[in-house]
Amino acid sequence: MGLFKGAATLTRYQVKGDTPPDFWEFVDRRIRANVFLDIEDSTEEQSVGWCSAHDFLDTTFAYASYALDPYIVLGLRVDRRKVAASLVRKYLRLEIKKALAVREGRALSRHDREELKEKVAFDLMRRTPPATQVFEVVWDTAKSEVWLGSAGRGVRDLFEDHFKRSFDLALWPRLPYLLAGDLLGPGSLATRLEEARPLSLYRAEA
Secondary structure, three states: OOOOOOOOOOEEEEEEOOOOOOHHHHHHHHHHHOEOOOOOOOOOOEEEEEEOOOOOOOOOOHHHOOEEOOEEEEEEEEEEOOOOHHHHHHHHHHHHHHHHHHOOOOOOOHHHHHHHHHHHHHHHHHHOOOEEEEEEEEEEOOOOEEEEOOOOHHHHHHHHHHHHHHHOOEEEEOOHHHHHHHHHOOOHHHHHHHHOOOOOOOOOOO
């Protein structure tokens, strides 16, 4: 689940890097330059971009709808299309059968078979609609902290790359160890946290 419904699955980040004085104008330009681009009528395998967190079809952000000062609320839309290898094999066999009939049984060369395979894969890709996923993103600009509504490694990689490309700012995951350090602050408990080591609960039998 994401951030807006049910149990929240999330990854927290700290934003690193300098932001320009015209921050909100900068953010608006960069969001609009990196919105989601539809691949429905293409053969592209994947598209990643910003959309409204409440409507994945909305990439216009009328009246800067993403801005809830000090928060920026976005959706990261990921569209992927994938053609199963079994489908490619099935339709390739049909195309080879047609080609052999035209050639009156003369064998196809390896080059001819590769060309047919590329044509089949291209046609299937064009006919396959992409699957859509949307992940909520909340950027607390006052604390320089970002929450992503997912903990999956693949989604995190896509998000971190797109955030960097959009805003030229780095993201550092807020690991439990770092969060504990912030909660404890300076003092003896923080020192004990530094000295903490993994505990093994394994006990060898006598």
